């Protein structure tokens with residue numbers, strides 16, 4: 001889930017009040033604004049929403065409010081992908097940016113019981129200067145919630161191997177490697193992410209379904225694909241949900257987690273994505289709980305937190321089965 005891409009219409013309206021004229025605030029106009037011709041169009045719209053987040057107070061509000069909305073969906077732990085390069089600059093120093101997200105992280109845990117962690121990602125389209133700046137923001141500061149290092153934006157024209165040096169340094173200080181790959185290009189990019197960036201999880205990675213050897217490798221090495229079904233339809237990287245490769249990946253034993261990517265931009269929520277996955281995979285309630293556990297398995301968090309999260313999932317399932325299944329279903 002991307003930070004700026006998680007701004008709901010309610011949050012966008014609050015931010016737009018401070019920065020009028022950047023994006024539409026009327027809900028219908030905003031829904032229309034969030035209809036994408038293709039991936040490139042999406043990136044340009046995404047960058048216009050980034051302009052709503054200018055000050056440290058904007059960053060704090062956005063991040064804290066995302067935490068509130070996660071809690072409303074019973075999300076208990078999330079690794080939020082943040083692109084500091086796009087917000088940090090002369091008017092917003094890295095220190096102020098980092099203080100704002102930490103303030104939001106502490107507040108989201110305290111007020112909403114949501115544990116937030118960060119993945120800092122390089123926006124590929126901005127090349128090596130962005131990669132260097134992201135590495136420096138991540139590694140020259142003490143960032144309490146930072147657990148992973150990623151790369152997003154375009155794949156075409158930006159081979160993952162370009163960013164090997166920054167990923168080497170991030171991995172050396174213990175950050176998880178979680179690049180985007182195989183969303184808008186083929187399986188070669190996923191191999192590239194594994195071989196040159198040491199990917200431990202892959203964002204999207206769905207084109208792996210075209211490569212049997214790659215699927216076997218992902219399964220054997222426990223590399224989770226963070227799959228976002230509705231995003232793939234909205235950005236026209238798959239034709240429709242019915243032809244989504246999720247079932248092929250799961251049948252080959254590839255570990256997958258289910259995610260939203262940029263939920264309001266794609267008109268979805270995490271609960272809806274779970275429903276979509278259940279439909280595609282023919283899952284019952286136990287199968288859905290298994291998907292939630294797979295998310296925990298792949299998370300870059302300590303074992304104590306993982307055990308607590310698994311305990312919550314088990315307790316929830318037990319309470320659900322304790323009610324009559326028929327009643328709960330209706």
Ligand SMILES: O=c1[nH]cnc2c1ncn2[C@@H]1O[C@H](CO)[C@@H](O)[C@H]1O
Pocket residue numbers: 002005043046081082083086121122123124125152153154180183231261262
């Ligand atoms: O689905 C996605 N794929 C790739 N990048 C994305 C996606 N959603 C949001 N971003 C974001 O697009 C920005 C532009 O470089 C980056 O901030 C990246 O995190």
